[in-house]
Amino acid sequence: MRSDDLFTSLETIVGPGGILTSTADTAAYNLEHRGNFPGRALAVVRPRTTAEVSAVIKACAHARTPIIPQGGNTGLVGGSTPDDSGQEVVLSLERMRRIRQVNPLDNTITVESGCILQSVQEAATAHGRMFPLTLGSEGSATIGGNLSTNAGGDQVIRYGNTREQALGLEVVLADGSILNGLSPLRKDNSGYDLKHLFIGGEGTLGVITAATLKLYPLLRQQATAWIAVQDARQAVALLARLRDVLGDRITAFEIMARATVDLVLRHFPDLQEPLPGSRPWILLVDVSDTSVRYPLQEEFQLALAESMEQGLILDAAVASSERQSQTMWQIRASIPEAQRKEGPSLKHDISVPIPRIADFIDATVPKMSAIVPGIQCITFGHVGDGNLHFNQSMPPGMAKESFLAQADAIHDLVHETAAHMQGSISAEHGIGRQKQEIFMHYKDPVAISAMYRIKAALDPENLFNPGRLLPLRNS
Numbered sequence: 001m002r003s004d005d006l007f008t009s010l011e012t013i014v015g016p017g018g019i020l021t022s023t024a025d026t027a028a029y030n031l032e033h034r035g036n037f038p039g040r041a042l043a044v045v046r047p048r049t050t051a052e053v054s055a056v057i058k059a060c061a062h063a064r065t066p067i068i069p070q071g072g073n074t075g076l077v078g079g080s081t082p083d084d085s086g087q088e089v090v091l092s093l094e095r096m097r098r099i100r101q102v103n104p105l106d107n108t109i110t111v112e113s114g115c116i117l118q119s120v121q122e123a124a125t126a127h128g129r130m131f132p133l134t135l136g137s138e139g140s141a142t143i144g145g146n147l148s149t150n151a152g153g154d155q156v157i158r159y160g161n162t163r164e165q166a167l168g169l170e171v172v173l174a175d176g177s178i179l180n181g182l183s184p185l186r187k188d189n190s191g192y193d194l195k196h197l198f199i200g201g202e203g204t205l206g207v208i209t210a211a212t213l214k215l216y217p218l219l220r221q222q223a224t225a226w227i228a229v230q231d232a233r234q235a236v237a238l239l240a241r242l243r244d245v246l247g248d249r250i251t252a253f254e255i256m257a258r259a260t261v262d263l264v265l266r267h268f269p270d271l272q273e274p275l276p277g278s279r280p281w282i283l284l285v286d287v288s289d290t291s292v293r294y295p296l297q298e299e300f301q302l303a304l305a306e307s308m309e310q311g312l313i314l315d316a317a318v319a320s321s322e323r324q325s326q327t328m329w330q331i332r333a334s335i336p337e338a339q340r341k342e343g344p345s346l347k348h349d350i351s352v353p354i355p356r357i358a359d360f361i362d363a364t365v366p367k368m369s370a371i372v373p374g375i376q377c378i379t380f381g382h383v384g385d386g387n388l389h390f391n392q393s394m395p396p397g398m399a400k401e402s403f404l405a406q407a408d409a410i411h412d413l414v415h416e417t418a419a420h421m422q423g424s425i426s427a428e429h430g431i432g433r434q435k436q437e438i439f440m441h442y443k444d445p446v447a448i449s450a451m452y453r454i455k456a457a458l459d460p461e462n463l464f465n466p467g468r469l470l471p472l473r474n475s
């Protein structure tokens with residue numbers, strides 16, 4: 001089919017405002033927000049209903065035109081943008097933003113996949129419930145993107161990843177058929193639980209059009225602490241201790257290396273560190289409770305004082321106001337921007353078993369300094385998930401080319417060490433187009449083979465996101 005004919009078919013389905021073809025109109029969809037992976041879409045199609053998504057998919061399948069599903073385009077691995085062939089259609093879910101139902105009795109919410117995460121949180125709150133997924137990108141990322149990347153975030157320690165929030169999905173398959181799995185059931189053992197194929201599938205198996213998600217009681221008390229510890233080993237020991245005392249009321253347990261905090265303070269001089277002194281590692285810990293019966297802050301302070309007596313903490317400051325808590329979190333949230341301002345950096349998104357976090361750091365940091373003397377290790381992450389954003393910034397004064405010439409040696413060291421410790425080369429952001437080589441290198445070949453067979457069964461013509469996640473192969 002000629003592209004003119006495809007445009008006509010698509011316009012008939014989605015209406016004149018639903019298809020964008022000019023360079024100016026498609027520019028924002030062609031580029032991920034950091035400017036990486038620039039591409040050129042044949043067209044951007046913006047359906048309004050599941051039936052329209054189905055018809056769009058049928059038309060593209062008929063024209064043998066690949067489809068790139070796109071939500072908020074905040075993904076970090078090049079999975080949501082077209083390549084530069086000018087042959088791929090971006091299917092944007094941005095006109096499917098309806099909250100279909102909130103059911104406080106059932107503790108569920110059913111939303112269309114183009115809903116912005118923040119609006120799902122707000123809809124839940126308006127009904128006296130809480131949707132727990134929180135990300136730095138929550139003002140732009142969509143539920144469809146969160147599901148497709150199985151997004152994590154700050155509260156995974158208590159509530160789990162996006163996968164744990166999904167009860168049912170509505171998905172349009174490669175032949176245009178609609179898999180209506182919008183079930184609110186918490187128990188259903190009638191056959192394969194198909195939703196799990198699409199969660200974390202990075203848009204390679206189908207287009208998610210709606211989801212039924214779990215809701216939780218509102219949090220009525222919260223306390224935040226800025227805690228100094230000697231090293232990551234102490235951080236893990238403290239987490240175990242606080243869990244003994246506070247149970248699952250620990251809602252976030254973030255770690256930051258000294259170099260990370262210093263980088264933020266250097267680029268954002270208005271921010272003030274809550275504790276004096278240059279302590280080697282900082283933890284940012286949130287605890288929260290759904291009940292107001294017992295004062296949580298006192299219990300938290302007591303637990304921290306006991307931990308200090310036991311030698312697990314160097315120093316700690318508990319926020320005395322909401323504003324102080326926000327300032328603490330602002331330091332954490334400013335890390336990516338501080339790294340951007342600092343200049344060239346290398347980024348890794350690895351996980352290892354929680355007890356091995358310190359071993360991982362010990363096994364990599366000294367070797368990195370041997371490869372690039374003066375390298376700045378901008379380490380931070382989620383201790384409770386064993387997930388480190390293990391980034392490195394260029395030493396001040398070094399030539400960019402010299403730094404980047406060592407990138408492969410650093411990447412290899414990080415990934416090799418994580419794999420050796422039974423870790424993952426991608427804990428949060430996924431594979432997309434960015435991490436395929438290391439994915440193919442480190443993933444179990446039996447798992448890779450099974451993934452290709454699932455892809456072939458559900459998308460035999462390779463319509464959805466071809467060459468993303470699973471590299472194309474001649475067959």
Ligand SMILES: Cc1cc2nc3c(=O)[nH]c(=O)nc-3n(C[C@H](O)[C@H](O)[C@H](O)COP(=O)(O)OP(=O)(O)OC[C@H]3O[C@@H](n4cnc5c(N)ncnc54)[C@H](O)[C@@H]3O)c2cc1C
Pocket residue numbers: 033068069070071072073074075076079080093113114134135136137140141142143144145146147148149150151152153154202203204206207208209336428429465468
């Ligand atoms: C500042 C910032 C902070 C971030 N923090 C985190 C974090 O804490 N944790 C984390 O996990 N990630 C984080 N991310 C990464 C990103 O926000 C998440 O991966 C998010 O889930 C992507 O959602 P999106 O709607 O933007 O998806 P997109 O970027 O549009 O797409 C991501 C992938 O999902 C596919 N997709 C999108 N919608 C659909 C759909 N409806 N059906 C099928 N496939 C679809 C796309 O094809 C693509 O492969 C962050 C990103 C930024 C910029």
